[in-house]
Amino acid sequence: LGADDLLASDHARVTDPRRLRHLREVHRAAVGDEMTLGIEGGLIGRGRLERLDAEVAEFSLRLERQPPAPLDVHLLLALPRPRMLARSLEHVTALGVKHITLLHTRRVEKSYWQSPELKEEKIHQHLVLGLEQARDTIMPTVTQETLFKPFVEDRLPGLMAPESAVKPRGIIAHPGMPQECPRAVSEPVILAIGPEGGFVDYEVEQFMKAGFEGVHLGERILRVETAVTALLARLG
Numbered sequence: 001l002g003a004d005d006l007l008a009s010d011h012a013r014v015t016d017p018r019r020l021r022h023l024r025e026v027h028r029a030a031v032g033d034e035m036t037l038g039i040e041g042g043l044i045g046r047g048r049l050e051r052l053d054a055e056v057a058e059f060s061l062r063l064e065r066q067p068p069a070p071l072d073v074h075l076l077l078a079l080p081r082p083r084m085l086a087r088s089l090e091h092v093t094a095l096g097v098k099h100i101t102l103l104h105t106r107r108v109e110k111s112y113w114q115s116p117e118l119k120e121e122k123i124h125q126h127l128v129l130g131l132e133q134a135r136d137t138i139m140p141t142v143t144q145e146t147l148f149k150p151f152v153e154d155r156l157p158g159l160m161a162p163e164s165a166v167k168p169r170g171i172i173a174h175p176g177m178p179q180e181c182p183r184a185v186s187e188p189v190i191l192a193i194g195p196e197g198g199f200v201d202y203e204v205e206q207f208m209k210a211g212f213e214g215v216h217l218g219e220r221i222l223r224v225e226t227a228v229t230a231l232l233a234r235l236g
C-alpha cells in the first residue's frame, strides 16, 4: 500500500485505481479475505478486507513487523537493454539496495534511453514487484544519468566523500581485475556494474581515480542481471 493509505495504525483505505485493479484482477480479492500488507517505507502487517468496490478498498489492520534492513549499497548500473533493465531492477530491489543510479557509459546504446521502461511509472512498477517478492516496503531511489562525464566529474566525488562520518567503499566490477569481489562488507558500498559490452578503459580509469577498487567475480563472464545479483549476494 502507499504511505498515504494508512489512516490509523489499524485502518487503511486504498483509492489508487492501479492498486484497486491489482487487488481485484491479480489477487481476485473479496471482502473477508485476509492478506499480508506492506506499507511503502514502513511496516508490514495482516489486513482483513472490509470493503471493496470500484472506488475504494478498506482494510482493518494489525501491524506486525518492520521490513528487512536494506543493504547499504548505492548501485551505479550502466543502463542495460530495456528487457534486462526490468528484470535487473526487480532483482536488485528484492535484494534490498538503497539507491540505484542508471548511468550512461560508452557501450550503452543511446536508443535505450528512449525506452518506455524508463518512465517513472514503469520503474515504480518494477520496484514494487521486487519489494513484494521480498516482503519488503522500503523503496530504493532511482536516478538517471544520461551523460557519463558530468556525473563522474561532478557528482561521483560527492558520493565518495559524504557529509556523514562513514566513507563508502567504491567497488567497480570488471572481468580480469586482480582482486576478487569481497564478501559481507560492513561499510556502505557504491557498486559500479558495466553494460553488456563492459566498461571501456577510460571509464575504469575514472572510477579508479575516484578511489574505487576493481574486482572480478571469477572467470565466467556473467550477464548484467546475473552479475548484479551475484555481486549483491556476496556483499550483503
Ligand code: SAM
Pocket: 172, 173, 174, 175, 176, 192, 193, 194, 195, 196, 197, 198, 199, 215, 216, 217, 218, 219, 220, 221, 222, 223, 224, 227
Ligand atoms: N565483455 C565484457 C567485459 O569483458 O567487460 C563483459 C561485460 S558483462 C556482460 C557486463 C558487466 O557485468 C561487466 O561490465 C561487469 O560489471 C559485470 N561482470 C560480468 N561478469 C563479471 C566478472 N566475471 N567479473 C567482474 N564483473 C563481471
